[in-house]
Amino acid sequence: MASLLQPAASVFSDASNTVPEPVLSSQSRQWNGFVVELYRVRDVDFVKQDSAHTVAVFLRGPVNLVQRRYGRIYQRTMHSGDVIVAPAGEPRTLRHKEEAELVKLRLAPSFFAGIVEHVAANGSGPVDLLDHFGARDAHIEDLARRLVSEIKADALAGRLYAELLATELAVHLLRNYSTATKLTNGASSKLPRYKLQRVIDYINDNLRDDLTLHKISAILSMSAYHFAHAFKQATGLAPHRYVIQRRVERAKSLLRETDLSITEIAHQVGYANQSNFSAVFHQFTAQTPRSFRNGA
Numbered sequence: 664m665a666s667l668l669q670p671a672a673s674v675f676s677d678a679s680n681t682v683p684e685p686v687l688s689s690q691s692r693q694w695n696g697f698v699v700e701l702y703r704v705r706d707v708d709f710v711k712q713d714s715a716h717t718v719a720v721f722l723r724g725p726v727n728l729v730q731r732r733y734g735r736i737y738q739r740t741m742h743s744g745d746v747i748v749a750p751a752g753e754p755r756t757l758r759h760k761e762e763a764e765l766v767k768l769r770l771a772p773s774f775f776a777g778i779v780e781h782v783a784a785n786g787s788g789p790v791d792l793l794d795h796f797g798a799r800d801a802h803i804e805d806l807a808r809r810l811v812s813e814i815k816a817d818a819l820a821g822r823l824y825a826e827l828l829a830t831e832l833a834v835h836l837l838r839n840y841s842t843a844t845k846l847t848n849g850a851s852s853k854l855p856r857y858k859l860q861r862v863i864d865y866i867n868d869n870l871r872d873d874l875t876l877h878k879i880s881a882i883l884s885m886s887a888y889h890f891a892h893a894f895k896q897a898t899g900l901a902p903h904r905y906v907i908q909r910r911v912e913r914a915k916s917l918l919r920e921t922d923l924s925i926t927e928i929a930h931q932v933g934y935a936n937q938s939n940f941s942a943v944f945h946q947f948t949a950q951t952p953r954s955f956r957n958g959a
Contacts, residue, residue, distance in 0.1 A: 682709050685767070689814050694822055695877050696774030697829045699810045705762040712754040715769035716792055718832070719747040720807040723764040730796060731756040739797040744804045748795040748840045766807040770833060778833040778888060779843075790843045792836060800839075806832050818939070824903040826876035830887045854893040858883050862894065870910050871933045876902060911947045914940070918956040925952045 685700035698715070724742040731737075732755045739745075741763070749755060751772050779790045806828050813825045837843055865882050866874060879902060880890035894902050910932040917928045929940035944952050 682711055683707065687811065687814055689810070689825070692814065692817075692822060692825070694825050694829070695875060696771045696777075698769045699807075699814060699825075700767045700769070701764075701811055701814075702767065703762070703764050706760055707763070708758045710754055710756045712752070713749070713769070714751055715771055716751050716775055716836075717747075717749045718768040718770070718803060718807075718836070719749070720766045720768070720804050721745045721763060722766060722804075722808075723762075726759050726761045726763045728757065728759045728797075730758075732794065737796050741797060742799075744799055744801060746795065746798045746800045746803050748792065748798065748836065750792040750794060766811055768807060768810065768829075768832060770829065770836075774829070775833050775836070777886065778830065778837055780886070790837065790841050792841050795840055798840075802835055803832065806835075818943075820874070820903040820906050823874055823876050823879075823906060824901075826887060827891055827901065827903060830876065830891065834888050854890075854897045859894075859897050866906060866909055867913075870906075870913055871931050874906050874933070907943065908947070910934075911944060914944060914952065915948075915955065918952055925956075928952070 683702055683704045685702050687701035689697075689699040721741045722743055724740070724745070726741045727738070728741050729736065729738045730747075732749070732753055775792065810825060810828050813821050813828070818824075862879060862882055865879065876887045876891060880887045883890060885893070891902055894900075894905070898905055900908070914928055914932045917923055917931060918925075921928075923931070925940070926937045929935075929937045932940070934940035934943070941952055944950070944955070948955060950958070
């Protein structure tokens with residue numbers, strides 16, 4: 664349990680404004696509406712006012728953490744899997760001596776608001792994210808670890824998959840860490856056949872492009888969350904998995920029916936280079952592109 668200390672301005676009066684730098688960040692990936700950062704820090708003592716909703720997930724502990732926010736000071740020993748949820752806006756002061764490894768998931772308020780807009784809540788007014796200091800949440804920990812893995816892998820459809828994970832995180836926050844008391848599905852989760860076909864046609868026509876969950880769901884004017892759920896119900900596959908399968912199938916056709924180089928085929932189906940293309944192709948077919956072509 665987190666302990667609440669009495670307000671004492673002098674405790675933090677000499678806090679530094681030097682904010683630690685992450686050892687790994689998704690910033691260069693340009694994921695839509697969120698950033699994932701991995702930190703390894705010790706002797707922390709700083710003040711931070713964040714314009715994004717921030718979820719901090721501790722991957723290693725114990726860490727004796729002290730936080731001041733809204734004029735109150737909280738202290739808790741953080742262990743692996745413990746989570747801090749901090750809505751945007753209000754400054755926080757953080758201090759600890761021990762070495763810590765943690766992931767920070769930063770969601771733009773507009774990203775979270777977009778989830779709220781497409782999910783009917785209790786109808787009692789605006790839905791706000793709530794502060795939580797030291798909640799144990801295995802689901803958020805799992806999402807954080809998978810998002811860090813996506814940064815490291817830089818794999819095919821990584822951006823699409825990361826957006827799906829971030830959307831899942833936002834929905835989880837809405838259900839468990841917000842002023843909403845219940846969620847109701849304001850629209851049918853079933854995807855009509857004509858809408859499914861429209862999406863499939865769009866994917867097939869744009870396999871060489873950077874297909875993101877936001878772009879695909881926008882074709883049907885649906886939220887990313889509702890679209891991903893409905894698409895999986897209709898096809899049995901998550902959108903990112905379906906895109907990869909279609910790219911592999913297109914690559915098979917090009918290998919059989921054309922004399923294009925393997926590098927050119929990789930570009931035709933949305934891979935930045937032949938190495939990534941060959942790795943994923945082998946994963947799905949147990950063959951290299953060259954051996955597949957020679958045996959076709």
